[in-house]
Amino acid sequence: MTALREWLSQRATIDQKLYEQYGRPLEGSHGDQFVAISDDGRTILGSQDIDVLEQAVELFGSGKFAFRRIGHRAIGRWLSIRW
Numbered sequence: 001m002t003a004l005r006e007w008l009s010q011r012a013t014i015d016q017k018l019y020e021q022y023g024r025p026l027e028g029s030h031g032d033q034f035v036a037i038s039d040d041g042r043t044i045l046g047s048q049d050i051d052v053l054e055q056a057v058e059l060f061g062s063g064k065f066a067f068r069r070i071g072h073r074a075i076g077r078w079l080s081i082r083w
Contacts, residue, residue, distance in 0.1 A: 014039070015066035023068055031071040038065045045070075 018037040026035060026045070036044040036056030044059065046052040049069070056065045 011063065015068075018066040019068050023066070023070060027071045033070050034067070035070050036060065036065045036067050 015037075018039070018041070019035075022037045022041050022043055023035050026033075026043075030045055033045050033047055034049045034052040036052050038056075038060040042060070044052050044055050046055075053067060056067065
């Protein structure tokens with residue numbers, strides 16, 4: 001369980017950096033849309049959260065992307081792991 005907590009903490013830090021670099025610039029033109037950002041900066045945009053999440057898991061891999069609603073502060077963390 002400790003390893004999972006460490007991974008989640010590291011992932012949260014990575015996700016925040018990805019959003020700052022690739023998501024924040026989208027706030028003016030894509031506010032209120034959802035964005036998935038891969039670790040290498042590729043993005044998926046859409047108005048439906050589940051659609052963006054499904055595409056991100058398929059294209060980037062489970063747990064290998066940041067996910068946020070553009071222009072909104074993250075309240076919790078998304079965990080996308082297939083058991």
